[in-house]
Amino acid sequence: LADRGGVRAAGSNFPLSTRLGLMWKEVLSVTFYRAVFAEFLATSIYVFFGLGSVLRWPSALPTILQISITFNLAAATVVQIAWHVSGAHVNPAVTMAFLLGSRISLARAACYMVAQLAGGIAGAATLYGVTPAEVQGSLGINTVRSNITSGQAVAVELILTFQLVLCYFASTDRHRNANSPATFIGISVALGHLIGIYFTGCSMNPARSFGPAVIVNKFTVHWVISLCPFPFCSRGLYHLQNTLGEMLKFGLIAPCVSRSSLYQGTETQHSFLNPVIVLAFTTSSGKEFHRLTVHCK
Numbered sequence: 001l002a003d004r005g006g007v008r009a010a011g012s013n014f015p016l017s018t019r020l021g022l023m024w025k026e027v028l029s030v031t032f033y034r035a036v037f038a039e040f041l042a043t044s045i046y047v048f049f050g051l052g053s054v055l056r057w058p059s060a061l062p063t064i065l066q067i068s069i070t071f072n073l074a075a076a077t078v079v080q081i082a083w084h085v086s087g088a089h090v091n092p093a094v095t096m097a098f099l100l101g102s103r104i105s106l107a108r109a110a111c112y113m114v115a116q117l118a119g120g121i122a123g124a125a126t127l128y129g130v131t132p133a134e135v136q137g138s139l140g141i142n143t144v145r146s147n148i149t150s151g152q153a154v155a156v157e158l159i160l161t162f163q164l165v166l167c168y169f170a171s172t173d174r175h176r177n178a179n180s181p182a183t184f185i186g187i188s189v190a191l192g193h194l195i196g197i198y199f200t201g202c203s204m205n206p207a208r209s210f211g212p213a214v215i216v217n218k219f220t221v222h223w224v225i226s227l228c229p230f231p232f233c234s235r236g237l238y239h240l241q242n243t244l245g246e247m248l249k250f251g252l253i254a255p256c257v258s259r260s261s262l263y264q265g266t267e268t269q270h271s272f273l274n275p276v277i278v279l280a281f282t283t284s285s286g287k288e289f290h291r292l293t294v295h296c297k
């Protein structure tokens with residue numbers, strides 16, 4: 001049941017009393033509250049630096065590339081900071097997906113999301129307090145372009161959030177290297193901003209949208225658009241994970257670590273210079289490969 005950031009949610013095979021007991025034990029631990037605080041702090045830092053890149057200074061207006069790189073570096077930094085403490089979700093959409101995928105308990109997910117939303121407010125409030133009044137503007141709240149419909153905005157946010165959460169799932173696969181995935185998650189965040197800014201300002205993170213909306217008191221339909229996709233995206237990723245589970249035993253791409261393969265019950269080994277796709281397949285002779293193992297040297 002152990003997982004990054006605490007106790008992994010017990011599966012349906014465990015009695016309800018066992019699941020509740022594990023969750024209660026988790027809530028009473030010091031590491032649980034340390035992880036919750038790490039989510040609050042990491043989200044505050046992410047929102048502060050991310051929104052800071054959007055401020056329109058008279059002498060230097062921000063560019064799309066500048067904003068994307070800043071969010072990239074901010075995401076990579078906070079993941080590196082909080083990865084070994086809480087799992088560095090820093091995003092209610094990611095936390096929701098991990099809950100639906102039974103990666104974390106309900107109690108941890110609820111506390112994480114509250115901490116993330118509070119962190120978003122704290123980060124936006126700090127930036128608002130240290131920024132000159134003539135530069136504050138709308139503090140980088142998400143807005144939809146006039147020629148973009150609500151349906152198009154929701155679809156774009158769904159796609160952007162989907163690729164980010166999928167990157168989290170791939171990076172936190174327990175069969176892969178246990179090192180921090182800060183670089184890859186940062187790249188995923190930058191990728192979303194390079195495209196999404198033109199449509200909705202690019203949210204991908206309800207905490208990032210919620211914080212400045214609270215501070216400047218502008219809860220428009222555009223903020224709701226940034227929030228709507230994340231439960232559907234999380235649910236879709238949960239089903240995707242289950243659907244691909246039988247075909248892609250160890251993730252979309254095999255990690256560069258030793259695995260065991262099963263060929264009619266016999267252990268076999270293979271060596272490849274590069275990772276390869278892991279698939280379940282049947283040979284022309286009718287012999288089935290239940291698992292394909294990759295060894296990267």
